Amino acid sequence: MYSGLKGWPCITDVIAVRTVDGSVEVSRLAFGGMASVRVRTKTPVLICISPGVSAEVREVGEAPIEEVKPEVSERVRVDYKPREPGEVEPDKADVVIVAGKGFKKREDLEMAKELARILGGAWGVTRPLAADYGWASTWIGMTGLTIKPKLYIGIGVSGSPYHMVGVRASKVILSINIDPDAPIFEESDYGIVGDLYQVLPRLINRLKEVRG
Secondary structure, three states: OHHHHHOOOEEEEEEEEEEEOOEEEEEEEEOOOOEEEEEEEOOOOEEEEOOOOOOOOOOOOOOOOOOOOOOOOOOOOOOOOOOOOOOOOHHHOOEEEEEOOOOOOHHHHHHHHHHHHHHOOEEEEOHHHHHHOOOOOOOEOOOOEOOOOOEEEEEOOOOOHHHHOOOOOOOEEEEEEOOOOOHHHHHOOEEEEOOHHHHHHHHHHHHHHHHO
C-alpha cells in the first residue's frame, strides 16, 4: 500500500541487500525458493525482507516516521484466533513440531501438540492443512511463518520447496515419514521411515518414561 501511494516499485521475499556503484542491489527468492535472483535499481524502492533472514539487531538508530491513514471499507473484517494458554508461537520456540498431510484427521493433531508440550516447544502445520483443510489459521513455510529453531521435527511432511524455505534455517531437522523417497529426507539431519501412527505414540510414551 505504501509503495503504491509513493509510486515506488516493491520487491518482496528479499534475502540480501547491498549497494553497488550507487545502486541498490537485492537478492530475492524465486521459483518457490529453489533459486534466487538479483535485482538492481537506482530509483526509490520499498524492500520487504523475508522473515527470519535478518540477524538480531545490535545497534539501534533513529529514522523519521511518516504517518499514513488509509481509507478502509467497513466491509473489511479481521479475525484473530489466539493460541491456547501456555502455547508458544512457532517463530519464538527452540523446538517446533510440524504436522503435514500424513495426518488423516484433525483430531490426530493432538499427538503433535502433545509432543510439543513434552519437549517444551511449539507446534504448527504445513500450508495444505491450514489453507486447504482449515485445521489451523496459519502455516509454516515460505508463504507463512519462517522459523529457525534449534530442533525442527517434521511429521508426515513431504518437504515441498515452499515449506522447506521456511524451515531451512533450523539447526537440526528430524523427519518422520512413511515414504522413504520423501524430499524432506534430503534436507534432514536425522530421519525415521515409518508410519507416524506407529512411530509417534511410541516416541511420546518413551519420552514420558525418560522424563518421569
